[in-house]
Amino acid sequence: MDEVSRRAKAIRPFVVMDVVARAKELTAAGRDIVRMEIGDPDFSTPDVIRRAAEAAMEAGDTGYTQSAGLPDLRDAIRDHYAAAYGVTVDPEDVIVTQGTSPAMLLLFGALMDPGDEVIISDPCYPAYSNYISFLGGVPVPVRVRAEEGFRFRMSEVRDAITPRTKAIMINSPANPMGAVLGPEDLAALAALAEETGIWIASDEIYHGLQFDGPSRSILEFTDRAFVLNGFSKAYAMTGWRLGYLIAPRQFVRPAEIIQQNFFLCANHFVQVAGTVALLEAQGDVARMRAEYDARRRYLVPALREVGLTIAVEPTGAFYVFADARCWGSDSLALSGRLLEEAGVAVAPGIDFGPGGEGFLRFSYATSLDRLQEGVRRLRSWSQGV
Numbered sequence: 251m252d253e254v255s256r257r258a259k260a261i262r263p264f265v266v267m268d269v270v271a272r273a274k275e276l277t278a279a280g281r282d283i284v285r286m287e288i289g290d291p292d293f294s295t296p297d298v299i300r301r302a303a304e305a306a307m308e309a310g311d312t313g314y315t316q317s318a319g320l321p322d323l324r325d326a327i328r329d330h331y332a333a334a335y336g337v338t339v340d341p342e343d344v345i346v347t348q349g350t351s352p353a354m355l356l357l358f359g360a361l362m363d364p365g366d367e368v369i370i371s372d373p374c375y376p377a378y379s380n381y382i383s384f385l386g387g388v389p390v391p392v393r394v395r396a397e398e399g400f401r402f403r404m405s406e407v408r409d410a411i412t413p414r415t416k417a418i419m420i421n422s423p424a425n426p427m428g429a430v431l432g433p434e435d436l437a438a439l440a441a442l443a444e445e446t447g448i449w450i451a452s453d454e455i456y457h458g459l460q461f462d463g464p465s466r467s468i469l470e471f472t473d474r475a476f477v478l479n480g481f482s483k484a485y486a487m488t489g490w491r492l493g494y495l496i497a498p499r500q501f502v503r504p505a506e507i508i509q510q511n512f513f514l515c516a517n518h519f520v521q522v523a524g525t526v527a528l529l530e531a532q533g534d535v536a537r538m539r540a541e542y543d544a545r546r547r548y549l550v551p552a553l554r555e556v557g558l559t560i561a562v563e564p565t566g567a568f569y570v571f572a573d574a575r576c577w578g579s580d581s582l583a584l585s586g587r588l589l590e591e592a593g594v595a596v597a598p599g600i601d602f603g604p605g606g607e608g609f610l611r612f613s614y615a616t617s618l619d620r621l622q623e624g625v626r627r628l629r630s631w632s633q634g635v
């Protein structure tokens with residue numbers, strides 16, 4: 251008898267993890283694989299952050315902290331939002347979590363009742379719909395299109411709103427598209443939220459990795475917003491597991507209670523290191539951003555030159571989401587072929603929703619040399635297609 255819960259079975263697998271596993275298998279068997287499938291920075295965590303963690307461990311910062319997080323870190327988050335965006339965040343409204351991922355559970359757990367709807371983009375980061383469904387909610391995808399820079403059409407967002415809509419999920423810069431919502435998009439979404447009484451949930455994890463100007467926070471445009479953010483990407487801290495939720499006041503205590511029960515707190519010495527990251531590692535963020543930008547400026551024209559279509563240049567995160575239908579419309583099959591036949595690992599667009607079918611996601615969180623090698627392989631592979 252099949253005893254696995256319907257809830258667990260409803261979670262869709264993240265296929266890119268299968269690509270990762272197969273890429274590792276091939277590497278272990280002696281093949282050289284160019285790894286462009288995963289969004290994990292190739293930089294090591296900046297020294298100043300590592301040293302802070304070492305000192306904190308030495309000092310015995312190894313126990314539980316307050317569930318909501320260390321006061322110093324919450325103050326540093328307030329100061330960061332003031333310096334970067336000119337907005338006032340009360341540290342009381344910040345809950346520190348073990349990455350942005352658990353912050354999604356706090357957000358949707360505090361906001362949604364079963365049957366409530368959350369508007370997401372299609373394509374988008376796949377965990378959103380899984381968190382929403384797992385908690386009994388209904389993800390409502392709204393299509394975004396490559397030729398429109400993957401920005402929402404506001405009329406389509408409006409049409410998707412029902413009496414059950416609780417929030418619109420946004421992610422700028424975006425995974426997998428590398429697209430950025432401009433101030434006019436954020437202002438329009440903020441106005442819609444205020445008009446309709448729904449919330450904006452803004453995943454700002456790729457802030458700091460934007461190449462056409464500073465990132466803009468949704469909090470510059472409205473208070474009807476939750477912010478998710480974390481240290482994984484801009485600070486090259488994926489394995490440290492540190493993030494946070496900034497919530498409207500009435501949701502703070504409920505979210506904190508979820509955190510207390512399910513996670514207790516984030517790691518003590520990691521929180522100390524995160525405080526130092528915000529206060530002292532902005533130069534490192536700028537250095538890594540410049541390197542990502544150099545890779546992006548190489549990769550976008552190089553992928554176009556091998557035949558892929560990139561309608562609007564991506565200006566954030568470290569992804570290029572390219573239309574690969576010239577090579578085949580089944581992105582899963584195509585990514586499998588590229589891995590086995592060309593030795594290049596990429597993420598299939600279908601992983602990010604039906605709107606991603608026919609696309610491939612190339613991550614440039616890998617060195618320029620390896621990107622160049624990957625493009626060489628794609629070029630010779632495509633000549634045989």
Ligand SMILES: Cc1ncc(COP(=O)(O)O)c(C=O)c1O
Pocket residue numbers: 289348349350351352375421424425453455479480481482488492493
């Ligand atoms: C858009 C987006 N949000 C959240 C996450 C999860 O980040 P974290 O490591 O902070 O849990 C990722 C990771 O790839 C992501 O791409």
